[in-house]
Amino acid sequence: MPNLIDDIFAGDLIYLSAFCLAGLALTIGPIAVVLLLSPRKTRNTEHKTGQAIECGMEPIGEAWIRYSASYYLYALVFVAFAVDVLYLIPVALVYNRQFAIRDFVELAMFVGILSLVIVYAWKKGVFEWKRR
């Protein structure tokens, strides 16, 4: 009897490790393929491959400076909607099993509440890019 629990536990363990390995493979895999298949020799003359791209010119000055705040606020609005989409993905799996109208209303409310972010950002003047 006791090994029954072990079997269930072993089953979960296999499932978990398979999932981790798949994740690992998806990250290491493309890098390995690229290293294997990319050509070895290069015809570069200036060896500036790693340099930041400035339309062919040498970058002037440092890029690590204090940016104005409006870039940060713009990014925040994007993050809000990214999370919004994150929650919509599982909804797509169970949408419209039985109660079509109810699912739709819930979805509309969820998205509606989250789009208040735009109204708030608009009022705070994030989209006007004023120089603060």
Place this chain on the structure above:
Amino acid sequence: MDGAVTTPADHAAKGYDLDVALAAGGVVAAAEYLGGIGFSLDTMTGVDWIAQNEMEVVYDYFHPASPLRIVVRTRVPRDNPEVPTVSGVFPGANWHERETHDFFGIRFAGHPNLTPLLLPEDADYHPLRKDFVA
């Protein structure tokens, strides 16, 4: 204007109406006078008269409202070409003067930024001089 030799010219034959030749010093005064009555600086041409050992700078003026075309020209010795800048009156002359300096080596006194415009930044040769060798 003082000290200027003005000779009218036939527009159909020469393309301009008035040809004013004056000393290098009077160029700014001419620019201010013409700028005052609405003329606009068309272009500045450098000419290298190597035979007479002189450099000539020709200012072309056109008027947005009248077909009148006025040319102001001045000559400076070839070995030390120095002309006062008119970029104070016509900011557009800033680029024209830098380009003329590029090609002929004519220095423009008082020009805010007389660095090469069309030639590479470190260019020290003046290609449109008659004695230029590549």
Place this chain on the structure above:
Amino acid sequence: MSASFDIGAPSKSGETFVLNLGPQHPAAHGVLRVKMTMDGEYVMRSEPVIGYIHRMHEKMGENRPLAQFLPNTGRIDYLSALHYNHAFVGAVERAARIEVPPRAEFIRVITSELNRISSHLVWWGAFLLDLGGFTPLLYAFDDREKILDLLEGVTGSRLTYCYFRFGGVRDDLDEGFAGRTRAFIAQMRPRLKMYRQLVTDNVILRKRLEDIGPISPELCRKYGATGPVIRGSGVPYDVRKVEPYSVYSQLDFDVPVYPEGDCMGRYRVRMDEIAQSLRIIEQALDKLPDGPTLGKVPRVLKLPVGDVCYAVEAARGRLMVRIVSDGKEAAYRLKLRTPSFSNMSLFEEASRGMMLADALALMGSLDLVIPDIDR
């Protein structure tokens, strides 16, 4: 430009950084580089650096006989090459007093105006590409190909024309040319109406262009800007009307002028100019006289001593060719006053304090061709 034009200290929240709108940039229409000192999204000071496509046209004018400089004129501003042919040929004819038969003059006007339309179409496609709309470029190039077929039939090349000669034009028009041109005009007019409905009245374009990049008539006069830039600021200056040359005095057309002086004004001037050019071509086709297309030209052409100028209204503005001659076969000095050079020189002062996207809209509305600036 002296730094006295700075518009106050950078905003408290961030430092300024230098952005390189460098030689290889889709909005630079070629190899123009603008070093922009930016404060976040705003341009504090922009310094154009030119010369990346300087091709020594003026040096080449001095070391070869006059007739051999003709192919160069088609490569200075390859979008309106025939205007440059016209300016150079006109200057030599004015100096050497060469008579041009009337039929050749009318052929010159017809082909130049067709070239102006094709140049405005490229500008229109590229300008909207800068603002983010890709489809108009396809419509514009579709129409432009029709013009290129017309001009290729007469001149033999698609882009860098070398069709005008001293004293006339290289070949006469073939008999089908007038019919094909009229068919093109009939087909182009409804297209212009479609462009107006789809693009000019588009609210996004209005928001992007109206009162963006204001250029005052005084600024135009100080920098010598001409063409659609000065006509977009309310000054009716057009070399075809102010200093009439060729047979433009016999043709009636009006010069579109818009007083606003912003990007929308310059946009509308160019769109109306396409309609005006269609009118000019129609009238010139009706009045096309018969006769020879090439006047008498001395075998070895030597210009009299002295200098001569000839001004032409190119697609981008006032183009003047000044030839200083010392009696020999080659020109002693050949100066090309190109419109984009002066139009671009006011960009530094006009783009202060604008946002980067608006500064690019302003640069697109100036309609720059970079080899025209660098020569």
Place this chain on the structure above:
Amino acid sequence: METPVDTSQIVKFAKLDELLALSRANSLWPLTFGLACCAIEMMAAGGPRFDISRFGAEVFRPSPRQADVMIVAGTINRKMAMAVKTLYDQMLEPKWVIAMGNCAISGGPFVFPGQYAVIEGVDKLFPVDIFIPGCPPRPEALIEGILKLEEKLTGKRRWPVVKPE
């Protein structure tokens, strides 16, 4: 008895290199590198009439990181040479170069004794794969250049060669 199935139409056995070459040949993304007159003919090639997208090359990438082939369309002058070499280095392998127009091949009409500004040919800066003569070459010539590059990659030419009779 059903008809015998000719598998060679359905399944294609090829070495991995050939497969890679085929995929690269059919999606050559050019770098927007218009310098002068040839740039307008390159845009016309991307336009609706000549339609370079029939060969998978209509995506003009401004950034060198995302471009496969650098079409040098126009004159390289001495001030621009360093920028061209920098851009070429910033492109990722595998990359190719098409020299479009006489200016990119040999300096074109701007080569004369005593010329001080034009680099006479891009192959003075880095190796070039395809040369397209013409001043400017017609858009059809650019498309022939793209086909020549594809032939160089895959070894096979997929478009009949037009023989002037």
